[in-house]
Amino acid sequence: MTDFPVPRDYRTQGRHGMFPELTHDECERFNYLAAVNLHLARVVAPSVREAYRARGEPAFRAGHGRAPANRHEAQAVLAEDPQFQTWTALRRANMEQRQQAGRWVALRQADELAARASAFTNGDARLVLDPALAVPDYLTEAHHHCMPGSFFEEGFAGDVTNGANYDAGFFVTIGGADDPWLTANGEGLVKTLAAYDPDFAPRTVLDLGATIGHATIAVARAYPQAQVTAVDLGAPVLRYGLARALSMQVNTIRFVQADATNLAHIADESVDLVYSIILLHETSEEAMRQVLRESHRVLRPGGIAVHVDICRHSDAVAPLDQALRDWDGPYNNEPFWTRFRDIDLAAEMVEAGFDAQEIFHAAPMHNSRIMKVEDIRIGRGPIPPDASATPAKHLIGARKQARAA
Numbered sequence: 001m002t003d004f005p006v007p008r009d010y011r012t013q014g015r016h017g018m019f020p021e022l023t024h025d026e027c028e029r030f031n032y033l034a035a036v037n038l039h040l041a042r043v044v045a046p047s048v049r050e051a052y053r054a055r056g057e058p059a060f061r062a063g064h065g066r067a068p069a070n071r072h073e074a075q076a077v078l079a080e081d082p083q084f085q086t087w088t089a090l091r092r093a094n095m096e097q098r099q100q101a102g103r104w105v106a107l108r109q110a111d112e113l114a115a116r117a118s119a120f121t122n123g124d125a126r127l128v129l130d131p132a133l134a135v136p137d138y139l140t141e142a143h144h145h146c147m148p149g150s151f152f153e154e155g156f157a158g159d160v161t162n163g164a165n166y167d168a169g170f171f172v173t174i175g176g177a178d179d180p181w182l183t184a185n186g187e188g189l190v191k192t193l194a195a196y197d198p199d200f201a202p203r204t205v206l207d208l209g210a211t212i213g214h215a216t217i218a219v220a221r222a223y224p225q226a227q228v229t230a231v232d233l234g235a236p237v238l239r240y241g242l243a244r245a246l247s248m249q250v251n252t253i254r255f256v257q258a259d260a261t262n263l264a265h266i267a268d269e270s271v272d273l274v275y276s277i278i279l280l281h282e283t284s285e286e287a288m289r290q291v292l293r294e295s296h297r298v299l300r301p302g303g304i305a306v307h308v309d310i311c312r313h314s315d316a317v318a319p320l321d322q323a324l325r326d327w328d329g330p331y332n333n334e335p336f337w338t339r340f341r342d343i344d345l346a347a348e349m350v351e352a353g354f355d356a357q358e359i360f361h362a363a364p365m366h367n368s369r370i371m372k373v374e375d376i377r378i379g380r381g382p383i384p385p386d387a388s389a390t391p392a393k394h395l396i397g398a399r400k401q402a403r404a405a
């Protein structure tokens with residue numbers, strides 16, 4: 001009999017002062033969707049691999065006299081296979097349903113949530129919005145991971161709906177993994193920095209593409225002496241983020257609406273730690289380069305830049321695995337995902353101004369909640385390929401050196 005993996009109950013999700021009200025049926029809908037997501041990942045995905053090996057690859061061999069040589073050929077084989085098609089349809093439907101379920105929860109109490117956010121943040125100088133800020137085409141043209149309205153659209157003044165949807169439904173996206181406060185990435189980043197330099201104690205911190213501050217809260221708690229700025233393009237996520245942080249008694253974060261490709265309001269060499277978590281793959285090639293340049297510009301000499309994102313493709317990973325890792329590009333509204341996996345971030349950071357000998361990495365970053373500082377492998381130079389069966393995130397960083405006089 002196949003094991004049916006069961007996620008933890010939705011009701012164990014961390015509750016704070018901004019968390020939407022949920023009925024019994026809404027909690028159970030999230031439980032069901034998280035269970036389906038987990039089942040698709042643990043039970044159905046292996047059968048897609050089996051089908052590829054049992055019939056897709058042999059058919060390709062019969063026609064070409066060799067196995068698929070790269071992910072494009074592997075993708076073409078997968079696209080013809082009914083097992084892959086079924087898995088894809090179910091995965092896509094699961095994401096669409098997760099978005100609609102979260103959106104419904106947030107929309108039906110949109111006014112109450114906006115009023116609650118306003119009660120926390122009204123007149124608070126830690127919320128800095130810029131209604132004139134232009135949203136880049138890469139965000140308007142495709143709403144990432146099927147999230148209606150993306151992170152920036154708002155239906156009325158003070159709207160926080162998209163922040164509430166993102167927060168309430170993230171449980172499904174992670175398949176109910178053990179991360180009730182959704183702080184795992186931030187905690188992983190802090191632990192990695194502690195392993196890299198135990199004496200590092202930043203006083204100014206910049207989180208680029210912070211969304212509602214899931215990770216920012218972990219970083220702010222780790223560095224209580226620091227003034228932390230969470231930057232994002234979306235007003236609804238920033239309003240929700242500040243209200244959420246204050247309701248969790250985290251008072252040191254400013255939430256600022258700005259474009260990470262143009263941080264003109266932040267002085268040169270004024271920041272000790274600048275980081276992003278799963279921002280870069282949701283930008284564009286040009287925007288990514290500009291974010292890296294801005295990260296270098298705002299850093300003080302001695303300061304550290306760190307970016308955490310999906311791992312790069314490499315020949316060490318079989319074409320089938322590469323093709324499966326690309327799934328979100330064509331099927332989950334992630335237009336830059338596939339191209340991003342070809343990019344050498346270490347080389348890009350050097351191009352942005354960092355010294356090649358300062359590049360460090362921690363990879364792969366699996367399960368950062370249980371990651372112990374002593375287990376973290378800090379490496380120097382380019383990230384080694386991640387050939388593990390479960391694709392992980394990579395962290396890449398560099399310390400900025402003082403300019404030669």
Ligand SMILES: C[S@@+](CC[C@H](N)C(=O)[O-])C[C@H]1O[C@@H](n2cnc3c(N)ncnc32)[C@H](O)[C@@H]1O
Binds near residue numbers: 214232233287
């Ligand atoms: C996947 S989310 C990041 C999640 C977040 N870092 C976390 O750890 O929970 C990507 C975020 O990047 C933001 N974003 C995309 N391009 C941006 C830009 N040029 N400047 C600022 N924020 C940007 C989006 O609005 C979105 O909130």
